[in-house]
Amino acid sequence: MTTFDYAPALESRTIVTIDPQYGHFINGSFTKGSNHFASINPSDETVLSHVALGSAQDIDTAVDAARVAYESVWSKLSGKERGKYLYRIARILQERAREFAVLESLDNGKPIRESRDVDVPLAAAHFFYHAGWADKLDYAGMGNSPRPHGVAGQIIPWNFPILMLSWKIAPALAAGNTVVLKPAETTSLTALLFAQVCQQAELPAGVVNIVTGDGSTGAALVDHPGIDKIAFTGSTEVGKAIARAIAPTKKKATLELGGKAANIVFEDAPIDETVEGIVNGIFFNQGHVCCAGSRLLLQEDVADEVLSKLKVRVAKIRVGNPLDKNTDLGAINSSEQLLKIRELSKSGDDEGAERWSPPCTVPEKGFWFPPTIFTGITQAHRIAREEIFGPVLSVLTFRTPQEAIEKANNTPYGLSAGIWSEKGSRILWAAQQLKAGVIWANTFNKFDPASPFGGYKESGWGREGGRHGLTAYLKDAESNNE
Amino acid sequence: MKYYGLVDGTEASLKNFLKSLPGVDQVGAEARAAMLGTRSIKTSSKKKAIDLAISMVDLTTLEGADTAGKVTALASKAVRPDPTDPTVPSVGAICVYNDMVSIARKHLDLVGGSHVPVAAVCTAFPSGRATMPVKIQDTIDAMDAGAGEIDMVIDRGAFLSGHLMDVFEEIVKIREVCGEKVHLKVILETGELVTYDNVRKASFLAMLAGADFIKTSTGKVAPAATPPVVLVMLEAVRDFYELTNKRIGVKPAGGIRNTKDAIKQLVLVNETAGPEWLTPSLFRIGASALLNDLLMQRMKIRDGYYASPTYVTID
Numbered sequence: 001m002t003t004f005d006y007a008p009a010l011e012s013r014t015i016v017t018i019d020p021q022y023g024h025f026i027n028g029s030f031t032k033g034s035n036h037f038a039s040i041n042p043s044d045e046t047v048l049s050h051v052a053l054g055s056a057q058d059i060d061t062a063v064d065a066a067r068v069a070y071e072s073v074w075s076k077l078s079g080k081e082r083g084k085y086l087y088r089i090a091r092i093l094q095e096r097a098r099e100f101a102v103l104e105s106l107d108n109g110k111p112i113r114e115s116r117d118v119d120v121p122l123a124a125a126h127f128f129y130h131a132g133w134a135d136k137l138d139y140a141g142m143g144n145s146p147r148p149h150g151v152a153g154q155i156i157p158w159n160f161p162i163l164m165l166s167w168k169i170a171p172a173l174a175a176g177n178t179v180v181l182k183p184a185e186t187t188s189l190t191a192l193l194f195a196q197v198c199q200q201a202e203l204p205a206g207v208v209n210i211v212t213g214d215g216s217t218g219a220a221l222v223d224h225p226g227i228d229k230i231a232f233t234g235s236t237e238v239g240k241a242i243a244r245a246i247a248p249t250k251k252k253a254t255l256e257l258g259g260k261a262a263n264i265v266f267e268d269a270p271i272d273e274t275v276e277g278i279v280n281g282i283f284f285n286q287g288h289v290c291c292a293g294s295r296l297l298l299q300e301d302v303a304d305e306v307l308s309k310l311k312v313r314v315a316k317i318r319v320g321n322p323l324d325k326n327t328d329l330g331a332i333n334s335s336e337q338l339l340k341i342r343e344l345s346k347s348g349d350d351e352g353a354e355r356w357s358p359p360c361t362v363p364e365k366g367f368w369f370p371p372t373i374f375t376g377i378t379q380a381h382r383i384a385r386e387e388i389f390g391p392v393l394s395v396l397t398f399r400t401p402q403e404a405i406e407k408a409n410n411t412p413y414g415l416s417a418g419i420w421s422e423k424g425s426r427i428l429w430a431a432q433q434l435k436a437g438v439i440w441a442n443t444f445n446k447f448d449p450a451s452p453f454g455g456y457k458e459s460g461w462g463r464e465g466g467r468h469g470l471t472a473y474l475k476d477a478e479s480n481n482e
Numbered sequence: 483m484k485y486y487g488l489v490d491g492t493e494a495s496l497k498n499f500l501k502s503l504p505g506v507d508q509v510g511a512e513a514r515a516a517m518l519g520t521r522s523i524k525t526s527s528k529k530k531a532i533d534l535a536i537s538m539v540d541l542t543t544l545e546g547a548d549t550a551g552k553v554t555a556l557a558s559k560a561v562r563p564d565p566t567d568p569t570v571p572s573v574g575a576i577c578v579y580n581d582m583v584s585i586a587r588k589h590l591d592l593v594g595g596s597h598v599p600v601a602a603v604c605t606a607f608p609s610g611r612a613t614m615p616v617k618i619q620d621t622i623d624a625m626d627a628g629a630g631e632i633d634m635v636i637d638r639g640a641f642l643s644g645h646l647m648d649v650f651e652e653i654v655k656i657r658e659v660c661g662e663k664v665h666l667k668v669i670l671e672t673g674e675l676v677t678y679d680n681v682r683k684a685s686f687l688a689m690l691a692g693a694d695f696i697k698t699s700t701g702k703v704a705p706a707a708t709p710p711v712v713l714v715m716l717e718a719v720r721d722f723y724e725l726t727n728k729r730i731g732v733k734p735a736g737g738i739r740n741t742k743d744a745i746k747q748l749v750l751v752n753e754t755a756g757p758e759w760l761t762p763s764l765f766r767i768g769a770s771a772l773l774n775d776l777l778m779q780r781m782k783i784r785d786g787y788y789a790s791p792t793y794v795t796i797d
Contacts, residue, residue: 004531004752004760009522113520272717273510316753325522422505442507 009325011112016103021050024058025195027065028205039188042109043322043331043366051188054213056220062209063226066151066178069206074178079135086131086174088201093124100190104162105322107189109331110285112323122447123166129449130174133470140467146474148176149252150228153221157234158184158333159288165191167464168231175473180209182221186334188212227251236458254462254472258387259415262408263293267302269420275309281418281444283329283371287391291416293444295384296395297404303397314371315358332367341369341390348374348383379410405433414456418444485690486726493647500686506678506714515709521749532780533571535744536563540601540768542577553582554589555797561595564777574762575631577601580624587628599630608700610635621659631665638674650691657692667695667733672711673703681711685718695731706736709750716754735768741779744772
């Protein structure tokens with residue numbers, strides 16, 4: 001038998017220049033910053049750079065800069081002029097796409113194939129999309145001349161750093177707000193590169209401010225009285241804390257939180273494409289996806305066939321160096337996250353579920369977890385209820401469509417769901433019953449800037465993307481009269 | 483067992499079997515093929531893939547203007563694709579029209595190519611529009627002239643009008659004519675079947691009826707061997723092996739013109755049917771212009787620079 005091994009095809013990292021140390025980006029220029037901490041490459045634990053731990057003082061300076069920029073420049077520009085800046089940023093993101101992709105894979109651990117083909121092109125697409133809205137806000141369905149909130153405080157997660165930044169900054173700027181954004185502790189580098197893009201685009205100083213740091217920095221941002229609107233993507237736990245913190249204030253908020261999505265496979269599903277969709281649903285981005293299809297619900301009469309094909313397919317997943325163009329599954333983002341995945345997987349073992357992983361070797365250094373499937377799961381297992389945020393799939397079965405819906409909805413989350421069936425009427429029926437913000441039919445993890453994204457229940461408040469997402473950055477007619 | 487014990491030769495059982503196959507989601511199949519198209523095959527892997535691809539080429543000429551001179555030139559090239567480098571393997575077969583088979587066979591034997599089979603396109607290629615006695619005689623003629631492989635076309639009109647049994651019986655008949663020694667490739671002409679569901683059904687129909695290979699296209703209809711079509715056919719042979727323990731080959735033909743396309747096909751094979759199919763006895767690429775691009779790329783790897791196209795023979 002001929003073997004066809006793919007020789008290493010490494011994307012060159014010479015295209016990125018990483019400074020040994022970074023400060024914050026405030027009022028159009030970089031500060032020195034203080035209390036720097038290491039930002040490491042999760043695939044080999046080497047130190048990439050040192051980023052500053054933002055203090056309440058740094059946040060204060062940044063919010064002041066954003067306020068001044070809002071009052072003196074940004075709110076005075078016409079929508080058409082704001083749109084020009086957004087188009088310019090979008091084009092620069094495209095021009096520097098390779099640089100962003102390599103840096104994202106280095107800093108986050110995700111495969112270059114994904115950062116190159118998904119994260120960065122989508123980030124640019126969000127700026128293009130919202131650039132088009134900037135001079136058309138009168139048509140956003142919020143009355144004539146809807147007004148921005150003012151200064152938006154934005155906190156983003158580590159799973160899609162540059163993409164989440166664009167989800168936050170593009171609509172905020174299009175609507176006329178200025179922003180203070182805090183990237184995640186472990187993945188600040190592409191946000192800092194984006195700060196350079198703002199300089200390159202000659203965006204007026206203070207319109208975008210980026211303060212790096214940890215949870216304390218984020219808390220300072222949420223608590224700052226100069227913030228008019230909070231946009232947060234992250235865990236449900238932190239989301240709840242933010243909701244409590246802003247309850248007594250006039251701050252508006254959108255919260256994009258956790259999920260435990262059901263991916264439902266009916267007996268008449270297109271099996272081969274379903275298997276691909278299951279793989280894409282849970283192993284895309286190492287499963288570090290809030291809308292990941294982490295609960296697979298299989299109709300019992302096709303369960304064995306789907307599972308056996310799924311295992312054959314999962315055995316072909318290529319785990320390894322994120323910069324190798326043929327890598328499918330990269331590194332877990334941090335040792336902390338790896339511990340969490342291990343702990344929850346162990347609970348699966350302890351509660352009697354059956355664990356399966358294909359034979360695969362993972363690099364010695366860095367944070368790695370093999371693609372894993374748990375069968376023999378019921379609704380009562382912890383791994384069927386809690387968000388793992390890793391490449392771990394929990395498989396459950398059902399007998400009737402009604403039972404599938406009941407199981408799918410039996411979760412405090414409600415971010416996304418998948419339906420696999422060749423029968424259109426069944427897809428429409430199931431989509432009506434599912435309590436989830438995003439429902440994919442015969443596909444999974446597809447994103448588009450024109451499509452609103454957000455959750456039911458404990459998966460969050462509000463929507464991002466599309467016209468719905470834009471309105472979160474505008475005051476409705478009623479607030480306009482305040 | 484007849485028809486692998488999966489159907490009993492009645493129309494009802496054939497229709498039931500084909501109906502039981504899962505559907506193909508067009509968007510998903512195309513996305514999977516496109517993703518596999520991003521695999522980056524470099525250095526040592528590329529070198530190996532090029533030689534493998536050369537050994538899988540069914541070097542083809544199927545023109546009204548074909549002459550003995552053209553076919554003998556093709557035969558020489560098939561045996562020694564690069565006369566300056568004996569380490570280049572021979573191609574998988576040469577593929578010609580019926581009346582050129584004996585010329586091709588004789589010339590191959592003459593130039594030391596007795597190991598290279600001649601494949602003949604039969605059964606009223608490319609349209610398949612002839613009566614059954616004509617199709618049978620077409621096949622017998624080719625075999626008598628020395629064809630080791632028969633590339634037959636299915637009756638697409640019958641398939642599209644739901645007369646699946648007619649298609650099935652034609653293949654069964656030609657299989658009988660071929661016997662066990664002559665290799666039977668069944669051309670589905672996927673460009674005329676249009677949907678991936680049809681491609682999957684026709685693939686299973688041909689395999690049940692006794693095909694050794696399922697082949698995408700005649701090369702006369704576009705689109706031909708697109709990556710998603712080949713993906714669906716590779717899934718079919720993989721699943722058929724699960725059911726019967728028999729490996730059926732796949733031959734994409736038409737539209738594969740350069741090394742990059744050929745390597746994409748090999749990646750599809752590797753990650754869909756599996757590495758067991760990476761052999762000329764189970765995977766062939768029907769092509770003409772492709773061979774020279776493979777040779778050019780091979781020289782580039784060997785010498786470190788791109789040579790002038792004048793360094794490869796035109797036929």
